[in-house]
Amino acid sequence: MRWPWLLLAVVVALAAAAVGWTELEYRRVRRQFERVFRAQVKAVSRLIWQGVDLAAGALDELYLQHERQLQVLASLLSAREPGAVTGPQLQAAGISAWLVAPPEGRFRGWWGRLAGNPSRQGVVVELMSRAPESTIVEDEPLRGLGMYCVRFDFADRRVILCRRLEELVTLRRQVGLGRLLGGGQQSGLRYAVLQDAGGLLAGSPGDRRISSWSDDPQLARALETPVYRMTSPGIYEGLLPLPLPDGSRAVLRVGVDASPMQVALVQIKVRHRLLYLVAGLLVGLVLAGSLVIERRERRRLQMLEQLAERDREARHWQTVSGLAQGVAHEVRNPLNSIQMAAQRLQREFTVDADELDEYRQLLGVVRDQVQRLDRVVGEFMELGRPLNVQRERLLLGPALAAGLATLRLRAEQEGKRLLIDSRWDSREVLLDRLRFGQILTNLVGNALDALEKGGTVRVDLELSASLLTIEVADDGPGLDAAALERAKKPFFTTKARGTGLGLALVQRLCQAHGGSFELRSRPGSGTVARARIRVGREEEGA
Structure with missing residues (x-):
């Protein structure tokens, strides 16, 4: 029956299609979210690019105003002597x-925190003497001293x-990139950071999440081409190259909140897992059902085959029975006449003394052949007639000894x-004595026929529940595969004077007892015959 397996194939195909569809849906939703996030990153970066030039111009203008304020302050202070203005x-x-x-003289005045430190004073004077006039200087070592300086050259x-x-840092924060990137966060924007190989140039308060240049090889790649990626949980990040006003390049890192995508994808995964579970259960149920149906169908076919075999066997044995009756009628009557004639010849007729031995020998041959033919007819009739099993309570050991x-x-x-196995002397069973003896006689007789002088036949019994196993093993020449396949069929024999009916009769006797019969043999390894018959135990007969 093929339809359960066709149904299983259809269900598996549908389950595979459902799994494929869920995977496509997951990827589609992910791509949609990524397109939205990428557009958001591009919009933020575009605003930042537009604001960089504005911020740079505003910072330059503020620097210029700051320098002018410092020049006015220097001009006012230069009109007074250094000692006229106090430190506070x-x-x-x-x-x-x-x-x-003076234009060519030495600098003197108020040093504030550097008072009493001539070496640092000398460093400041030397650096500012070489610096351009009216230009804010904040390079090292001034940065290390926590100050910035300006030199103004007047006429005198x-x-x-x-x-x-x-003060300068505060000035930059007011209009620099830090204010541009850190202020006015858009909805969903987690951070915006400007970074180069030297570190962070400017960034939002969330820049503590940012990886360093040495730990993230994609930052160097982003100097040439934009990179978009998922980073820490819930953040979608864009890395975009950004040219700076001084001609250098940096990476603008914009991170947006990707938690809505993660929530949606988690929900999709939960639905998908439920679908996988349902599909797996459905496939499992269909598979189990198909196996059950297949097993039942196999059993049904086996039963039909057994019934057909029994029907063929019944018709066969019905034919054999009719043939046996005809043979018995046609053969046994002449056999009886021959047997009676041989007995009369032995009893009533005399011969010369020198021919007496030969005479008796010939009569013995006649009697033996008559008995052999009578045995063959008996087996043939036994094989053809219906078998009835009549059990009686027997001790297994004595029954075995009597049969052998x-x-x-x-x-x-x-x-x-x-x-002979002698373990069962005291075990009582319900057994058909005649049929049990027939099985033993045929199995052991066949085994003895197969042996040369000095060979061994072993008879073992095994009783479990209500099943008696009779195993007869010999160390004879064994049977090849072709002979073993035909050994249980009627009229097949490997012996010169055999009838080929003994093993066929054993098989019928075992079947009549609700059991089975099997042979195992290999050339050169002997033969093992195993007959199983159902018997009643002593508890059943009580």
Whole structure:
């Protein structure tokens, strides 16, 4: 029956299609979210690009105004002697150092925190003497001293004015990239950071999440081409190259909130897993159902085959039975006449003394052949008639010994060994004595026929529940595969004087007892015959 497997194939195909569809749906939703996030990143970066030039111009203008304020302050202070202005006054004005010198003279004045440190004073004076006039200087080592300085050259003097570096940093924050990137966060924007190989140039308050240049090889790649990716959980990041006003390039990193995508994808995965579970259960149920149906169909076919075999066997044995009756009628009557004639010849007729031995020998041959023919007719009739099993309570050991008594004597006469299992002497069973003896006689007789002088036949019994197993094993030449296949069929024999009916009768007897019969043999390894018959136990007969 093929339709259960066709149904299973259809269900598997549908399940595979459902799984494929769910995977496509997952990828489609992910791509949609990524397109939205990428558009958001591009929009933010476009605004930042537009604002960079504005911020740079505003910062330059603010620097210029700051320099002008410092020039005015320096001009006012230059009109006064250094000692005329006190330190607290200068500190209140945000000044860290104030130095005055003639056009070719030495600088002197108020040093603030650097008072008493001639070496650092010398570093500041030397650096500012070489710096361009009216230009804010914040390079090292001034940055290390926490200040920035400007030198103004007037007609009659030179002035160096230094202030705290924090003021310049505050100025940059007001209009620089840090304010542009850090202020006015858009909805869904997690951070916006400007970064180069030296570190962060500007960034939003969330820049503590940002990886370093050395740990992230894609940052160097982003200097040439944009990179879009998922980073830490819930963040979609774009890396875009950004040219700076000084001609260098940096990477603009924009991170947007991707948690809606993750929530949606998790929900899709949950639905998909439920679908996988349902599909797996459905496939499993269909598979189990197909196996059950297949098993039942196989059993049904086996039963039909067994019934057909039994029907063929019944018709066969019905034919054999009719043939056996005809043979028995046509053969046994002449056999009886021959047997009676041989007995009369032995009893009533006499011959010369020199011919007596030969006469008796010939009569013995006639009687033996008549008995052999009578045995063949008996087996043939037994094979053809219906078999009835009539059980009686027997001790298994004595029944075994009685069934093998004649065969034990035959084995001794032929110089062969017959080993009999003696473990069952006291076990009582319900058994058909006649049928049990027939099975033993045929199996052991066949085994003895196959042996040469000195060979061994072993008879073992095994009783489990209500099944008795009779195993007869010999160490004879064995049977090849072709002979073993035909051994249980009627009229097949490998013996010169055999009838080929013994094993066929054993098989019928085992089947009549609700059992089975099997042979195992290989050339050169002997033969094992195993007959199984159902017997009643002593508990059943009680």
